[in-house]
Amino acid sequence: MLPKDNPADPKTEDLAAQRLVQRVARNLDREAFAELFDAFAPRVKTFIIRKGASPDLAEDLVQETMINVWTKAGYYDPAKGSVLTWIFTIARNLRIDRIRRESSRPVSELGDFDPPSEAPAGEEILARKDEARSVARALSKIPPEQMEILTLSFIEDLPQAEIARRLNLPLGTVKSRMRLAYGHLRKNLEQPA
């Protein structure tokens, strides 16, 4: 029997979100989409505002992001990452596109080229729950100076050179802190508690 999940567990949230994305992909289910909107749009808005967008522009981009979730739902692949990561990749690329209008299509978007995915098998779901706990544990152990670099990268979207300038550090130090932070994660994924 499966252990009882804490509803606030990010992994439980992700599994629920995966089911919603599937309903959107397969049945164009508007109710499922509304639930996704309520679950993710407020954090997408925070993410966009943190980069200095006005509230109006932020809501424009929230709308654009969520419409992309609707139209690209069939491309979401649970094997590549959580629904959250997928939605924020879309938001990030749209935010970048606003700056470089004529930019080529971002190549890093998860699942662009993939055929619609199958639902994950039971074993895979269990493995991914363990993985999410390992990630949370790794993050809780990362020292503040590495955490700062991760936050500037993932939340503020600053390139390595810009982080170095802002923190008045050599580029090599920024990179080695990124490597160390990633090392914590790898260790925690390879030796799950």
Added chain:
Amino acid sequence: MNIEHHLDAATLVAYAAGTLDEAFNVVVASHLDWCPACAEEARRAALLGGELIGKLAATPVSDECRSRTLGMLDTATLHRFPKAPSSGGELPEALEYLLKGKSLAELSWKRKAPGLALYDLPLSEASSGKLFLMRIAPGTAMPEHGHGGEEITLILSGAYNDRFGRYARGDVADLDESIEHQPIVEKDSACICLVATEAPTRFKSWPARLLQPLIGI
């Protein structure tokens, strides 16, 4: 493909965060297309970002934005990316997309020096990097050089050797800017690489310095 040289973990984290310059993004995505090991590392790095983003506070979204979005669902056409024309696996997908389906042989290479030809790839104006293909003739010894900044090279065909080992199809040289090397291309075939740089390459020896304005890299 037997890949020996991989991406730096710091590069993978920056890629997962979406903060790499477009030129570097193309080279990294191309390596990931061929390297399941680095693709798995990039996926893991993205988990870190997901965990951080999951902790973001919520900012209330107006009812107007919500109803506007829900009202657009019927008209939002279902998104289907056109499949990039395929070169039949010769090239990574991100590069194929930029070359619009042309093969390496079909490109109009610009000869820059004996044994060296380049082909510049277009980037958006916002990119501060440079992305190009480099074709070096069999047996050519490149001048010893350091790098004026960040640089990542993916080997598409052929092979070269330097003091870090042998670099062949699929291998990536993700070198620190302080590192100097002198690649020597193997004798049996030309070496073609995809290169992203952020600054002009600094050649060290005097004939090389003489060569640099001609080469323009």
